[in-house]
Amino acid sequence: MPTTTTAADASTTVGTTPKADALPGLAPETSAAPSSALFPAPSPAPVRDWPRGTADIRYGGDYNPEQWPREVWIEDIALMKDAGINLVSIGIFSWVLLEPSEGVYDFSFLDDIFSLLADAGIDVDLGTPTAAPPAWFWKKYPQSRPVTRDGLPLAFGSRGMVSPSSPEYRRASVALVEKLAERYASHPALAMWHVHNEYGAPISDSYDDASVTAFRAWLADRYGSLDAVNEAWGTTFWGQRYGQWDEIDAPRTSASITNPTHRLDFQRFTSDALLACFVAERDAIRRFTPDLAVTTNFMATNCPSVDYWKWAKEVDVVANDHYLVAERLDNHIHLAMDADFTRSLAKGKPWMLLEHSTSAVNWQPRNIAKRPGEMARNSLSHMGRGADAIMFFQFRASRYGAEKFHSAMLPHAGTSSRVWREVVQLGADLQRLAAVRGSRVTSRVAILWDIESFWAQDLEWRPSMELGHRERIEAFYTQLYLRGVSVDFAHPRDDLSGYDVVFAPALYLVDRDSAANLDSYVRGGGHLATSFFSGIVDETDTVYAGAFPGALRSTLGIAVEEFLPLHENETVTLDNGMIGSAWSEDLALDGAEAVASFTSGPGAGIPAITRNAHGSGSAWYTSTKLENDDLGRFVSDVLADAGIVSELLPEGLEITTRRTESETYTFLINHSEQPIAAPVQGIDLLTGAASAAEVPARGVSVVLTSATS
Ligand code: GAL
Numbered sequence: 001m002p003t004t005t006t007a008a009d010a011s012t013t014v015g016t017t018p019k020a021d022a023l024p025g026l027a028p029e030t031s032a033a034p035s036s037a038l039f040p041a042p043s044p045a046p047v048r049d050w051p052r053g054t055a056d057i058r059y060g061g062d063y064n065p066e067q068w069p070r071e072v073w074i075e076d077i078a079l080m081k082d083a084g085i086n087l088v089s090i091g092i093f094s095w096v097l098l099e100p101s102e103g104v105y106d107f108s109f110l111d112d113i114f115s116l117l118a119d120a121g122i123d124v125d126l127g128t129p130t131a132a133p134p135a136w137f138w139k140k141y142p143q144s145r146p147v148t149r150d151g152l153p154l155a156f157g158s159r160g161m162v163s164p165s166s167p168e169y170r171r172a173s174v175a176l177v178e179k180l181a182e183r184y185a186s187h188p189a190l191a192m193w194h195v196h197n198e199y200g201a202p203i204s205d206s207y208d209d210a211s212v213t214a215f216r217a218w219l220a221d222r223y224g225s226l227d228a229v230n231e232a233w234g235t236t237f238w239g240q241r242y243g244q245w246d247e248i249d250a251p252r253t254s255a256s257i258t259n260p261t262h263r264l265d266f267q268r269f270t271s272d273a274l275l276a277c278f279v280a281e282r283d284a285i286r287r288f289t290p291d292l293a294v295t296t297n298f299m300a301t302n303c304p305s306v307d308y309w310k311w312a313k314e315v316d317v318v319a320n321d322h323y324l325v326a327e328r329l330d331n332h333i334h335l336a337m338d339a340d341f342t343r344s345l346a347k348g349k350p351w352m353l354l355e356h357s358t359s360a361v362n363w364q365p366r367n368i369a370k371r372p373g374e375m376a377r378n379s380l381s382h383m384g385r386g387a388d389a390i391m392f393f394q395f396r397a398s399r400y401g402a403e404k405f406h407s408a409m410l411p412h413a414g415t416s417s418r419v420w421r422e423v424v425q426l427g428a429d430l431q432r433l434a435a436v437r438g439s440r441v442t443s444r445v446a447i448l449w450d451i452e453s454f455w456a457q458d459l460e461w462r463p464s465m466e467l468g469h470r471e472r473i474e475a476f477y478t479q480l481y482l483r484g485v486s487v488d489f490a491h492p493r494d495d496l497s498g499y500d501v502v503f504a505p506a507l508y509l510v511d512r513d514s515a516a517n518l519d520s521y522v523r524g525g526g527h528l529a530t531s532f533f534s535g536i537v538d539e540t541d542t543v544y545a546g547a548f549p550g551a552l553r554s555t556l557g558i559a560v561e562e563f564l565p566l567h568e569n570e571t572v573t574l575d576n577g578m579i580g581s582a583w584s585e586d587l588a589l590d591g592a593e594a595v596a597s598f599t600s601g602p603g604a605g606i607p608a609i610t611r612n613a614h615g616s617g618s619a620w621y622t623s624t625k626l627e628n629d630d631l632g633r634f635v636s637d638v639l640a641d642a643g644i645v646s647e648l649l650p651e652g653l654e655i656t657t658r659r660t661e662s663e664t665y666t667f668l669i670n671h672s673e674q675p676i677a678a679p680v681q682g683i684d685l686l687t688g689a690a691s692a693a694e695v696p697a698r699g700v701s702v703v704l705t706s707a708t709s
Pocket of ligand 1: 197198321355362393403406
């Protein structure tokens with residue numbers, strides 16, 4: 001029988017460890033020593049952190065054979081072999097084919113393609129098609145449709161449109177997944193599972209009735225009492241106090257701005273509700289294939305609605321989708337940032353790039369095509385940052401439907417196209433790089449990333465519209481990238497002691513545990529650097545008492561009496577020649593030293609950049625927005641404080657390094673139109689020769705240096 005998971009059940013299971021005496025087979029503790037016969041040694045946990053099968057780098061993509069007649073499948077599989085493809089994700093949107101009406105299953109199409117792929121030695125990453133419930137589902141369960149904040153129920157005709165708290169959806173999705181898992185559990189082609197598709201997109205928060213009920217249960221679980229909810233949300237403000245649980249609604253569009261903590265909690269709840277959907281499917285799968293990896297495709301830095309630090313603990317292998325913002329000239333830097341964040345979610349272990357594009361996408365305002373070599377540079381940048389699987393959306397371009405103008409491995413133009421030639425070349429290159437698999441990236445520097453802080457900061461009525469956490473993180477990351485400094489991302493509560501420097505740009509919400517963690521990191525010899533509007537509120541979006549920034553005031557050795565936001569396009573000067581914009585502050589030193597002070601603007605004469613020697617470390621602060629070379633100087637000074645010498649790399653060169661105990665693989669990626677002198681020499685794994693003195697224009701060298709050579 002399929003398990004029925006209600007939204008309320010699921011919301012209380014997320015992140016909760018069952019009590020020991022509730023675990024099957026475990027007797028309550030007694031005074032007698034347990035005998036080994038009663039308590040046999042636990043069998044080792046299955047290793048399921050990678051798709052089963054080949055030791056090669058995984059290469060392939062989404063494959064939607066249901067859009068084509070069978071003879072095309074035969075051709076596709078032959079072409080996949082030509083390109084060195086060893087893994088395809090199938091079934092992702094095929095719910096209606098597999099269950100044409102409720103409880104009636106037809107696996108003939110999937111059986112067929114499974115067999116053809118198995119015969120060809122191509123492994124399957126089996127998608128659960130639960131991002132696209134069929135028309136019959138919507139007809140029968142219209143209450144499962146998501147409702148927008150403005151009260152609009154969303155109609156069928158697209159994908160991903162379901163309330164994550166709908167009990168009917170949970171039941172129907174798990175029922176189908178159980179059938180799939182039962183049927184293909186022992187199929188030789190099945191290498192791993194791909195649950196759903198990009199949770200959180202396009203639907204994240206839903207304001208339907210089931211979500212409201214589940215939200216109340218989530219609040220009861222988090223706070224324990226209605227009084228505690230009232231306290232956390234500060235409901236004495238504007239007379240919002242709740243006297244009964246059923247007075248609490250989702251934070252719908254209201255006359256003016258909605259209580260910010262109510263909204264913040266609804267974001268947290270939404271991430272947990274989506275995660276409960278994943279966990280329900282994953283657990284159904286695990287009952288049949290306990291040894292196979294189950295994952296779902298993240299959108300690492302690009303999903304505004306999901307707390308991936310929490311999610312990463314629930315997947316067997318971290319998998320990510322990444323699409324360039326085609327019009328941004330620095331999009332390769334944001335690709336690198338996304339890849340570094342994905343590796344950090346994976347705690348440094350190899351991860352899978354489950355989707356990216358061979359060339360243009362179809363959903364941006366101007367879908368700029370990738371130029372020759374760009375796809376390989378993108379792919380190898382992901383790999384250089386820890387990906388051991390390079391996959392695309394999708395194998396063969398669709399001729400109809402919403403994505404017919406999206407690039408593919410096999411474009412409409414077919415095998416005579418440049419894109420196909422580059423796909424075949426990349427497949428061969430990845431085979432040459434097989435030895436890189438499993439090697440690790442190490443970093444002495446981390447950037448803090450806390451989506452709860454971003455959610456809170458993005459609510460209305462903040463002191464300036466110029467307060468962009470994403471903009472600041474990108475700006476800091478860019479300066480590190482341009483210097484070839486390897487960066488991990490971390491959560492403010494993580495153990496940071498392994499990092500020499502931690503940057504915390506625009507970290508608005510810092511709870512007390514995080515504040516204590518950051519303080520002890522600095523006292524213990526770490527170097528922390530943060531920027532304005534950080535450490536302002538606690539986890540309930542309540543301002544810390546006293547001068548700003550309450551959570552970090554003593555660590556930074558400063559006290560900010562008042563924010564002094566700047567006018568649009570206004571700039572201010574600093575006495576070290578730097579220029580600031582967007583923000584300044586009425587800041588007093590309280591233990592820190594002034595590194596630079598404002599010479600103009602509302603804060604003229606007041607410290608702008610400070611450094612606090614704190615314990616064995618230091619805490620740096622900038623109270624204005626620094627950009628480009630000025631931010632680069634700030635970043636370099638902080639690095640130098642930690643003994644890290646950094647210099648700008650030649651323009652256009654990207655460096656990232658993976659290591660084993662004995663080997664070093666340096667990925668030298670030239671994004672420029674000119675050859676660049678190679679800073680490292682060894683064996684170029686892509687050519688097999690001693691590495692050339694130069695990295696070719698728009699090209700890549702992967703240089704092996706061995707500790708023993
Ligand atoms: C992804 C999605 C794919 C495809 C792709 C197009 O977000 O998972 O199914 O739509 O975008 O870029």
